[in-house]
Amino acid sequence: MIDIHCHILPEIDDGARDLETAIRMCHMAEANGIKHIVATPHTNTVDNINSFINLRDERLKLLRRSVEERGIDVKLYPGAEVFVDDDIFFANDLKRLTINGSRYILIEFNFRNVKIRKIYDYLNEIIDAGLVPIIAHPERYEFFQFDYDAVNSLARNGVIFQINATSLASLDGLQEFELAYSMAYNGLASFIGTDAHALSHRAPNLSEMMRYFPPDISHYNMEMMVHDSAKAVLTDSPIPMAERNEIRKRGSF
């Protein structure tokens, strides 16, 4: 399996707090069937991109070497989880923040105080830069939890989505679960990421989380979400199209 969202690099954001933790996280990932991990430290569009990339690459090199020395069978790739707000209109080098140098960029927004109209503006800016936005954990945002049609409409416009394993395993609340499940079941989620920050809660324990996923998600959708779409990202290829159905909030008509 491939994890495209993981705060595994040591001492760069609120993820792995030291090298030892990062190595143990790689170990846990390996034991959980994850063979490829994209390291996605938090950054934003006004950060000094050069210093972010230098630090990330240095930590990536350090962790790769440690993993190799210990014979852990996990490959690590560069990425970022880019916090997008109004500053994006001044960002000039978004391409450098993509996953493994591909066209795909993992993004997050403010959890509150952002209007859906703004989200459309931000996404247009990213698409105009020739990139494909991947929205990290849409199920965690209230503005999507109560507006499933916004998710449908973004999906129709080429936006792709990564849901968190913990949401689908019902560990993050009912609204999170319902949206994540609905997206996974209907082919609107392209990836399941761990969004791991440490060794417990949101850890890189994907196979363990899978035991708690609803059993009626198709095998095809599961394969797409834990492997096929992510492979396309790592090789900068088009994401294979799953059969998609629009999602509808439970109890609405």
Ligand SMILES: [Fe+2]
């Ligand atoms: Fe994250």
